[in-house]
Amino acid sequence: MGTEFLKIKECEEAQDIIQELFDKYCKAQSEEIDCEDAYGRVLYNDVYSRMDFPPFDKALKDGFAILSEDSFGASEESPNTLEVIDFLEAGSITDKKVEKGKCVEISTGAAMPEGADAVVMVEYSEKFDDKVNLLTTATPSQDVAKKGSDIEEGNLILKKGDVLNPGKIGVLLSQGFKTIEVFKKPSVGVISSGNEITMQGEDLPFGKIYDVNGNMIKNDAISCGCDARFLGVVRDNYDQVKEKIQESLKEVDVLLCSGGTSAGLGDVIKHVLDELGEVYIHGISVQPGKPTIVGVIDEKLVIGLPGNPVSALMIFNAFVAPPLTKMAGIERDFESKVVNGVMTRRIHSPVGRMQYQLVKVDGSDVHPIFKDSGAIFSLSSADGYVKVEKSVELLDEGEEVEVYLFN
Amino acid sequence: MGTEFLKIKECEEAQDIIQELFDKYCKAQSEEIDCEDAYGRVLYNDVYSRMDFPPFDKALKDGFAILSEDSFGASEESPNTLEVIDFLEAGSITDKKVEKGKCVEISTGAAMPEGADAVVMVEYSEKFDDKVNLLTTATPSQDVAKKGSDIEEGNLILKKGDVLNPGKIGVLLSQGFKTIEVFKKPSVGVISSGNEITMQGEDLPFGKIYDVNGNMIKNDAISCGCDARFLGVVRDNYDQVKEKIQESLKEVDVLLCSGGTSAGLGDVIKHVLDELGEVYIHGISVQPGKPTIVGVIDEKLVIGLPGNPVSALMIFNAFVAPPLTKMAGIERDFESKVVNGVMTRRIHSPVGRMQYQLVKVDGSDVHPIFKDSGAIFSLSSADGYVKVEKSVELLDEGEEVEVYLFN
Numbered sequence: 001m002g003t004e005f006l007k008i009k010e011c012e013e014a015q016d017i018i019q020e021l022f023d024k025y026c027k028a029q030s031e032e033i034d035c036e037d038a039y040g041r042v043l044y045n046d047v048y049s050r051m052d053f054p055p056f057d058k059a060l061k062d063g064f065a066i067l068s069e070d071s072f073g074a075s076e077e078s079p080n081t082l083e084v085i086d087f088l089e090a091g092s093i094t095d096k097k098v099e100k101g102k103c104v105e106i107s108t109g110a111a112m113p114e115g116a117d118a119v120v121m122v123e124y125s126e127k128f129d130d131k132v133n134l135l136t137t138a139t140p141s142q143d144v145a146k147k148g149s150d151i152e153e154g155n156l157i158l159k160k161g162d163v164l165n166p167g168k169i170g171v172l173l174s175q176g177f178k179t180i181e182v183f184k185k186p187s188v189g190v191i192s193s194g195n196e197i198t199m200q201g202e203d204l205p206f207g208k209i210y211d212v213n214g215n216m217i218k219n220d221a222i223s224c225g226c227d228a229r230f231l232g233v234v235r236d237n238y239d240q241v242k243e244k245i246q247e248s249l250k251e252v253d254v255l256l257c258s259g260g261t262s263a264g265l266g267d268v269i270k271h272v273l274d275e276l277g278e279v280y281i282h283g284i285s286v287q288p289g290k291p292t293i294v295g296v297i298d299e300k301l302v303i304g305l306p307g308n309p310v311s312a313l314m315i316f317n318a319f320v321a322p323p324l325t326k327m328a329g330i331e332r333d334f335e336s337k338v339v340n341g342v343m344t345r346r347i348h349s350p351v352g353r354m355q356y357q358l359v360k361v362d363g364s365d366v367h368p369i370f371k372d373s374g375a376i377f378s379l380s381s382a383d384g385y386v387k388v389e390k391s392v393e394l395l396d397e398g399e400e401v402e403v404y405l406f407n
Numbered sequence: 408m409g410t411e412f413l414k415i416k417e418c419e420e421a422q423d424i425i426q427e428l429f430d431k432y433c434k435a436q437s438e439e440i441d442c443e444d445a446y447g448r449v450l451y452n453d454v455y456s457r458m459d460f461p462p463f464d465k466a467l468k469d470g471f472a473i474l475s476e477d478s479f480g481a482s483e484e485s486p487n488t489l490e491v492i493d494f495l496e497a498g499s500i501t502d503k504k505v506e507k508g509k510c511v512e513i514s515t516g517a518a519m520p521e522g523a524d525a526v527v528m529v530e531y532s533e534k535f536d537d538k539v540n541l542l543t544t545a546t547p548s549q550d551v552a553k554k555g556s557d558i559e560e561g562n563l564i565l566k567k568g569d570v571l572n573p574g575k576i577g578v579l580l581s582q583g584f585k586t587i588e589v590f591k592k593p594s595v596g597v598i599s600s601g602n603e604i605t606m607q608g609e610d611l612p613f614g615k616i617y618d619v620n621g622n623m624i625k626n627d628a629i630s631c632g633c634d635a636r637f638l639g640v641v642r643d644n645y646d647q648v649k650e651k652i653q654e655s656l657k658e659v660d661v662l663l664c665s666g667g668t669s670a671g672l673g674d675v676i677k678h679v680l681d682e683l684g685e686v687y688i689h690g691i692s693v694q695p696g697k698p699t700i701v702g703v704i705d706e707k708l709v710i711g712l713p714g715n716p717v718s719a720l721m722i723f724n725a726f727v728a729p730p731l732t733k734m735a736g737i738e739r740d741f742e743s744k745v746v747n748g749v750m751t752r753r754i755h756s757p758v759g760r761m762q763y764q765l766v767k768v769d770g771s772d773v774h775p776i777f778k779d780s781g782a783i784f785s786l787s788s789a790d791g792y793v794k795v796e797k798s799v800e801l802l803d804e805g806e807e808v809e810v811y812l813f814n
Contacts, residue, residue, distance in 0.1 A: 035607065035622065036622050036625075036637065039626040039629055039630075051611075053783060053784070054616070055611065055613075055616065056613060056614060089602055089603075089643070090601055090602060090603040090614075091601065091602035091603030091604070091614055091615055092602065092614060093612075093613055093614045109601070109603055109616075109714070110603075110614065111613060111614035145782075150782040150783055150784050151783075151784045157784065157787060158787055165626070165630075165813070166623045166624075166626035166627045166630065166720065166813075167623070167720060167786035167787060167789060167813070168786070168787050169622060169623060169626055170619045170620075170622075170623040170716050170720075170783060170786045171783055171784060171786055171787040173607060173617055173618065173619045173622055173623065174616070174617055174619045174716070174783040175617070176607050176608075176611060176617045177607060178607040178608040194497055194498065194516070195496055195497060195498035195499065196496075196497040196498030196516055196517075197498070200442065200580060200583050200584060200585040201583075201585040204458075204462065204583060205500075206462075206463060206500055206518060207463060207497075207498055207499060207500045207517065207518035208498055209461070209462065209516075209581070210580055210581055210582070210583045211580065212577045212580045212581045213577075215442065215443050215576060215577075215580055216573045216574070216576060216577040216580065217573075218443075219446040219572070219573035219576055220573045222446055223446075223572075223573065230443065236496070307516070308516075309577050309581070313573065313574060313577075375552075375557040376460060376557055376558075376577060376578055376581040377460070377557050377558045377564065377578060379574035379575070379577045379578055380564060380565055380574060380575050380578040382574060406572070406573075406574070
């Protein structure tokens with residue numbers, strides 16, 4: 001007890017420091033993955049077309065590939081008759097050449113035979129034996145997609161930062177990309193700590209509670225595009241915490257610890273950071289979530305979040321999610337995740353500290369969630385939070401506010 | 408060539424038939440999974456609390472657990488002095504009882520000792536030896552979260568259909584849930600077909616194209632909450648298609664085939680369906696995407712999508728995504744995925760068929776994408792589509808339209 005916070009930071013200062021540490025120690029990385037596993041991943045580079053598409057002059061209809069001039073003047077009353085010298089399905093080729101008076105029967109998607117410059121649809125033809133009557137006049141290029149008409153080789157087709165949805169992956173596949181370079185998912189480990197923490201599936205002795213933060217923060221990190229793992233629970237014990245942190249840092253880029261609710265654990269993490277690395281933030285002037293700690297060990301970030309789940313969720317969203325998401329290559333505009341609404345009840349706020357008030361949003365109604373910060377059930381209905389500046393003592397009913405939505 | 412469409416349906420009729428077939432043959436199923444893997448999954452049942460939370464009277468602050476009446480009248484000028492009989496950290500218990508004149512030093516999160524009904528914060532106390540001076544008056548229950556004050560046993564905490572985000576999973580974890588019943592992801596297989604189809608990584612001979620639909624439609628199904636797999640390419644050959652469909656139906660609930668661009672393949676799938684099962688839809692009166700086929704084999708749905716990727720994507724979104732998503736338990740309001748905007752250019756539409764016009768949305772501007780339906784690159788910029796009713800011949804520049812956004 002009696003934790004001393006020697007490096008307390010205001011909110012914006014803390015956000016800046018954390019972003020700078022990420023920029024320095026947690027640079028975005030790339031990896032080459034198979035396109036078939038690329039759904040939801042983020043492009044690391046601009047992508048240029050490798051070839052013309054379509055890669056050949058392509059028939060757009062079932063019918064007859066002709067020299068267009070052979071159809072000039074043709075009509076139902078006065079058809080032009082051509083010799084059918086071959087049949088082409090999609091994927092087939094022929095070495096026969098279409099010359100004056102000749103044509104090739106063709107399926108949609110097939111490459112146009114040499115010499116032909118138009119397709120007459122089957123609906124405007126009458127085939128008999130090895131001949132066909134054309135019942136209409138076709139213009140040059142009619143029902144033909146010219147080689148490169150969709151895209152020519154060497155054009156920008158997708159941009160760095162594009163999130164690969166089904167259509168964008170379709171574009172890569174059409175160009176024959178088997179693999180693609182994407183942002184590597186940041187590797188994040190989560191440790192839960194506290195003597196009171198019990199794992200699900202075990203009996204719950206009096207005075208203990210089940211762990212929430214381990215898997216919750218893991219899922220929060222996943223929602224930021226990370227590859228996140230829950231690495232287990234440690235007790236409020238210097239050697240155990242130190243060993244677990246050292247062991248975990250071998251496996252991950254960023255380590256998120258969520259302290260037990262006791263103040264003691266924050267001290268333990270601080271002392272481990274002091275011994276093995278450096279503390280940059282110890283305390284943020286925000287309610288809830290003051291006992292947040294940020295340090296670096298062996299060029300890797302270690303962030304201690306508050307023990308109580310509501311505080312942990314808010315601190316994660318406000319301070320950790322933006323740099324993690326950026327590291328994952330996702331250009332998420334956190335400001336665009338802000339919605340406007342009107343408070344349905346008055347809330348009081350401590351002067352001198354920024355307050356994050358959990359809220360539920362219902363249309364334009366913003367309902368404050370009043371449970372104490374240790375309450376878990378508010379999590380099931382919370383949509384985000386409202387920032388109350390440190391100089392503000394209350395937000396009145398009816399006041400317009402901005403809600404920062406959770407991921 | 409010369410495919411006969413004997414069961415052509417109007418759009419809404421087709422949507423109804425497909426939904427009815429899903430309701431009959433593709434009922435939503437559930438599975439029990441570990442809560443730690445539950446992120447993004449959908450609850451299959453309402454969930455009730457199993458226990459009071461907090462599970463005990465819990466200290467909300469670091470300080471001293473007292474009988475509140477022992478603090479009455481205390482102030483900085485005139486402190487009340489109590490004997491400190493024990494120290495409780497979170498997770499610890501004591502068999503000592505707090506009686507008049509006694510107290511227990513306590514950490515945030517610890518269970519209140521028997522007899523105590525309030526906490527005096529450490530900031531309002533002075534400890535010396537085994538005694539403490541209280542510098543303030545505490546009211547009963549001050550800084551104590553009573554057992555069950557957050558939630559009582561037996562209350563509804565989460566609802567069927569809730570998508571499990573980090574906070575909702577946190578609520579389950581706090582109640583000690585190790586596993587949870589969620590909607591099973593529908594098992595979807597995708598087959599690509601056509602003699603012209605070549606896989607990425609192979610050379611592309613003249614007249615061939617790389618496969619797009621296999622992995623694109625797989626990803627579309629994943630976006631609907633399915634467990635989807637690309638099962639490979641078949642050639643336009645009756646026996647091969649029949650064998651592949653039979654083999655695939657052993658593995659999946661729903662089979663999506665995307666035909667080659669040739670009309671022949673639609674015939675093959677139709678004949679296989681006729682032989683092994685029943686065809687319910689053969690042709691939908693929509694452009695693009697007319698050659699859509701829907702049938703049932705051994706009580707499993709087989710859907711043949713158009714071969715060209717743009718058509719396949721639109722047919723998937725308009726006809727397959729809604730029932731698949733419902734089967735996955737996701738209550739996605741497809742109507743809410745509609746945005747309003749204004750056409751930036753005129754488009755013409757065939758009378759007598761519903762037209763789906765691919766568009767890009769930019770604020771309130773709706774830009775039609777004009778490439779022919781075989782064009783792939785429109786996929787990289789398309790946001791959704793506009794429906795042009797079959798009686799409408801053109802949508803003029805400036806006209807207000809509704810855009811159906813892709814997943």
